[in-house]
Amino acid sequence: MSKSKELKKILFCGLENGGKTSVLLLLDKKFSLLPTVKPTIKAKRTVHTNSLLGISIIRWDLGGQKSYRKIYLGEKSKYFTEMQSIFYVIDIQAPEKFEESLVFLKDIVAITSDSYPDNFQFLILLHKCDPDIKKNKEILEKISYFETKISSIIKDIKFSIFKTSIYDAPSLLKAFSDGAFYASHRANMFQTLLKDYMSKTYNSSTLLLDQNCFIIASRSTDEDYQKICESIAPRLTQALEKLEEWDISTVDIVTNIEFSQKHSDSHKEGIIFLRKLDINNTRFYLVALCLNKSVKTRSYEYLPLLADNLKNLLESFE
Ligand SMILES: Nc1nc2c(ncn2[C@@H]2O[C@H](COP(=O)(O)OP(=O)(O)OP(=O)(O)O)[C@@H](O)[C@H]2O)c(=O)[nH]1
Ligand SMILES: [Mg+2]
Secondary structure, three states: OOOOOEEEEEEEEEOOOOOHHHHHHHHOOOHHHHHHOOOOOOEEEEEEEEOOOOEEEEEEEEOOOHHHHHHHHHOHHHHOOOOOEEEEEEEOOOHHHHHHHHHHHHHHHHHHOOOOOOOOEEEEEEEOOOOOOOOOHHHHHHHHHHHHHHHHHOOOOOEEEEEEEOOEHHHHHHHHHHHHHOOOHHHHHHHHHHHHHHHHHOOOEEEEEEOOOOEEEEEEOOHHHHHHHHHHHHHHHHHHHHHHHOOOOOOEEEEEEEOOOOOOOOOOEEEEEEEEEEEOOEEEEEEEEEOOHHHHHHHHHOHHHHHHHHHHHHHHHO
16 A cells, blocks of 8 residues: 555543543553553553555543643643644543533643644543443533533634543544544545445445444435444444354345434435445445435445445555
């Protein structure tokens, strides 16, 4: 693949004990290290490479203890320059620290707001939204508290809020893909292929994932459809990989879906499918949501063309 690499600097900030280092370990699939995680001493840099997209991402994990925070804010030119995005991690289970966390966020916005590069974005992780508590009334109240506060703090720049947990890997894969791959040169090219595929098939949501389940490109007619596909895609790939471990060759996993009234007036039924695409030794996963039979038929019919286009694109990177 191409030798010319895009380099990106991404910051992980927030108070101590928020979960920043754990998030990075999970993204790197270093599960066994999760229970041993210790407070980060100052800033720790690690590199995440996505060879498919030709990107090297330098991730700055900024230990969040008070004394370190002062250092970062005092040395803006070292820490807060030329970053593509900032992940700001807030521990949703630590209400005693909410105020302090918002103050640090404000401080960061204040020192960075005159120097955002093109396509810069803030990604706020309302973290430790663990699956067993994420629907609790208190957690939902805390989430809406932060949604209001954050939109009053970050005014002139794109930001997104994610509810994440290390016990919900898809939530973190989605957030990281958004922050790390957004507007990258190759991601835009993959995006164009999906656009073409959707214009031929009329499906309602299409995601392209790499072999590690990072989202390389996505397109949807509706935000909810996209969220549904994003939250189940890594789980479908897991099922497929488990079957492969049993030497059972599976090209796709298909599930019939039926929407309740709240989602849709006209379309009630459909399918979501995950398709494995092995192209030139590169594994992709395609996930598509189709709202009727003819869309489903076309989505399958145009898969060979999509695969061909992906092959040509990969070869153009060589
Ligand atoms: N319940 C829950 N605990 C988490 C989650 N993510 C991290 N933790 C725990 O939170 C604690 C702190 O995690 P770290 O990753 O060290 O936090 P940090 O933000 O890197 O902390 P500093 O390095 O001091 O800034 C650890 O005990 C983790 O196991 C999560 O999603 N849910
Ligand atoms: Mg840490």
